[in-house]
Amino acid sequence: MKIKYELLKKSGNARYGLLHTNHGDFETPMFMPVGTLATVKTLTPEQVKNCGSGIILSNTYHLWLRPGEDIVNKAGGLHKFMNYDGPILTDSGGFQVFSLAKPKDITEEGVKFKSHIDGSNLFLTPELSIQIQNKLDSDIAMSFDECIPYPADYEYAKNSTERTLRWAKRGQEVFNNPNQSLFGIVQGGEYTDLREYSAKETVKLNFDGYSIGGTSVGEDKDTMYKMIEDGIRFLPSDKPRYLMGVGEPVDIIEGVIRGIDMFDCVLPTRIARHGNAFTHNGKINIKNAKYKEDFTPLEDSCDCYACKNYTKAYIRHLIICGESLGGTLLSIHNIRFLIKLTEDLREAIKQDKLLEFREEFLKNYLRDE
């Protein structure tokens, strides 16, 4: 069975909705924690769920290399393999085209990679990406795309955007998993007309959902918000919209205001492992000396497991000593922070108070310490 999106309430362009999947339903807007290698780093599935996450993300490229999609398939699919019974979305490996391959490695047929593990030569195609994802048996698969660098000249962006469309079609043609849904990805770089073109042409292919790709690649925030606006207005209202790779609190708010339903980002877990925590007064670095004797939680108002049971001084000690529990506790807090943010945004949509919510949030978040 395919996913089904239910739009429950609109406030401006923002949407409050419900997404039905074979592994449960969740409300949107929603933040998806990233579990690249079939694990949200340092967390058990129970801990992830307790943060309120409705869906998590995993990665085709990484699981293709290790342990290999056939192993996951033999295990009974990704859910069984990693003991996570909630919805899972798999990225296509498209972002690894951006992060691992060089421009000259990208051809019409596919993308040449040097394995980041042993340096061996790899070749990933739109068809292979979809076949791997079919075997992984995630709830939502992503089209194989090219995430266009920023800045990119118009010719490059145009050619890449058209190629991504051809790749999307090729992926659809081999797609073969009735329990899985497939999302198309809008590209177009920084160019309004290419974004519009990409959106319209992608929608013609009739995917189960759509995402905005090619953002958060080094562009300034206004450019990013424009990229969202340029593509999103051509997307159908009865399908979910997913903004790929975006997870700074402010960007999530701006995305929701512009009609985004789903977000994913490595930020909460990555910065956690490096000792940073989101708070309503901005990001803090728990390694700072001023927290050495701070026996209060990361945030008094937070309802996460870390804040209810541990102090800044203790978490600082763990991080400084390289103890993995430090990363775990900060990851729990940061994921909970972003998911709570989407919960608050849902509430604000229901009450038509989104702009007031943004103003209030920014007043605190950007405040100088």
Add this chain to the structure above:
RNA sequence: GCGAGUAUGGUGAAGGGGUUAACACGGCGGAUUGUGGUUCCGUUAUGCUAGGGUUCGAAUCCCUAUACUCGCC
């Protein structure tokens, strides 16, 4: 008590007369947006045990003191 050796930042240390004392760790601070898991970047000794001397110039050479290390009575 006698003889020998060593003294450089929070730590381990480089430099053996000539511009702002290498490097590493630690400390302090910053970065991180579809994750190439102990990441990257910045900063951190106005001073080389103390005092005196030689020299245009001393962490580097000489003298004295102090501390530690090793050996011998």
